[in-house]
Amino acid sequence: MREAYQSDLRHLVDDLVDMASMVGSALEDATAALLEGDLGLAERVIAADPHIDERQIDLDSKTVELLARQSPVATDLRLLVASLRMSSSLERMGDLCAHVALVARRSHPELAVPEQHRAQIQKMSDLAAAALRDAAVVITDRDLALAAQVEKNDDELDDLQQQIAREIGKGQDYTNTQIVDLTLLIRFYERLGDHAVSLVRRVGFLVTGDAVDTLHQSTDVPEF
Template sequence: MREAYQSDLRHLVDDLVNMASMVESALSDATDALLDGDLALAERVVAADPHIDERQLDLDAKSVELLARQSPVATDLRLLVASLRMSSSLERMGDLCAHVALVARRSHPELAVPEQHREQIRRMSDLALAALRDAAQVISDRDLALAAQVEKNDDELDELQQEIAREIGKGEGYTNTQIVDLTLLIRFYERLGDHAVSLVRRVGFLVTGDAVDTLGQATDVTEF
């Protein structure tokens, strides 16, 4: 029985990592659809989002069943509690990827991102992808040094959001639609980074037992 229980816990971690991989694919495809004006790819990202939602429901059901059946304590209890929060963050990240794809779809056949901002948006996407990959590794390996790096790297995403916001805030050379779309897009990518930070902080709670800093930056992300 004990071996089966430990196997269930390991599978739970594997499920979280797999869910992160699904979100990673969605993010990569959504950005490609956005910058290349690929309508078919955007549609695939939107259509795939319910599968990420289903994965969250399945993972949460497993966690709740283990909580009820095994009455875990200490690290095992923290793992199950953390998994419920991490699956929620990953589901929201999937939603954000779908939002990016919806901007691409709405703008078609035009490109939503003006030429002068394409490199910045690509960089925001690359940073969010790196944060997600690193967060998945942190979940798998419980690597707190890498977790700290994810938090540190999130600063560049925030700076890029602020940089683009300042530029479009001047309102010169943009249509109203471009201003709205860019404002949304930089918010989506910035929130993706915040969710990655939330993931690694949950792992910190799992490993150390220290309470998560709910007053700190981007710990419990409830919008978008």
Template sequence: MREAFHSDLQTIGAHLTRMCTLVESAVADASAALLEVDLSLAERVIAADVHIDELQVDIDERAVDLLARQSPVATDLRVLVSALRMSATLERMGDLGEHIALIARRRHPEPALPEADREDFRRMAELTVAGIRDAQRVIEERDLALAAEVEKRDAEIDDLMQRIYARLDRDGSAYTTAQVTDLTLLGRFYERLGDHAVSLVRRIGFLVTGTTVDPRSSATDVDDI
């Protein structure tokens, strides 16, 4: 019975890793579609989001079934609770990647990003993808030192978002209404992705230590996209 239980836990862990891989690809491809005005890449991200959703459903069904049948305690309980929260976080991250791709598709064949904002968004994309990749390593290896690096990276994403918003406020007349809307949304999407990566690694902190890194911080659990 215990062997079957731990086999199910391993399957849940493997599915979470797979979700991370798919989310990383979605955000990387959506960012490339945005920066390179690549319609086919945007369409691919939008079509692939269903696979992330399917994995979330599978993880949640397995976790709920184990909770009901096995009544786990201590570390096993934390694993299942963390899996439920992380699967929801990853599903939201996939949605955010899709939202970025939708903006790229909506503005095609014109670029969604004005030239003045391209480098800031390129850097935000690099930081976000790296954060997701490192969050996957934290999930796999339970490396809390690496988790701290994810948090540092998120702070830079926040700074970039504020710089973009300050430029919009300062030079608003140079932008069309559509550009202001797109840039505001895109900045928010990348900022949320960074927060979600922090939420993932803090869940691992909870799993390893039994407590969150900072239970007062809204980044511990990010409910809104």
């Protein structure tokens, strides 16, 4: 019985990593659709988002069942509690990828991102994707040193968001639609980074038992 229980806990971790992989693919495809004007790819990202939602529902159901059936304590309890929060963050990351794809679809056949911002948006996407990959490693290995690096690297995403926002504010060569789309897009990518930070902080709670600072900008992520 104990071996089966431990196997169930390991499967929860595997499910979280699988969700992270699904979100990573969605992020890569959404950015490609956005920058290349690939309508078909945008549609696939949007259509795939409910599957990420379903994975969250399934994972949370397993977690609640283990909580009810096993009455876990100590580290096992923290794992189950953290799992519920991490699955929620991953589901929101999937939603944000779908939002990027929706901008790409709405702008088609035009490109939503002006030429002067394409490299910056690609960089924001790359940073968010790297943060998500590192977060998956942190979830698997409980690597708190890497978790700290994810938090540190998130500052670069924040800086890029602010840089683009300043350039939009100064520029005169944007349509109203471009201003709205760019403002939304940089917010989406910045929020992806925040959710990655939230993931690694939940692992910190799992390992140390220290409460997550819910007043911290990068862990108390609003619904967006």
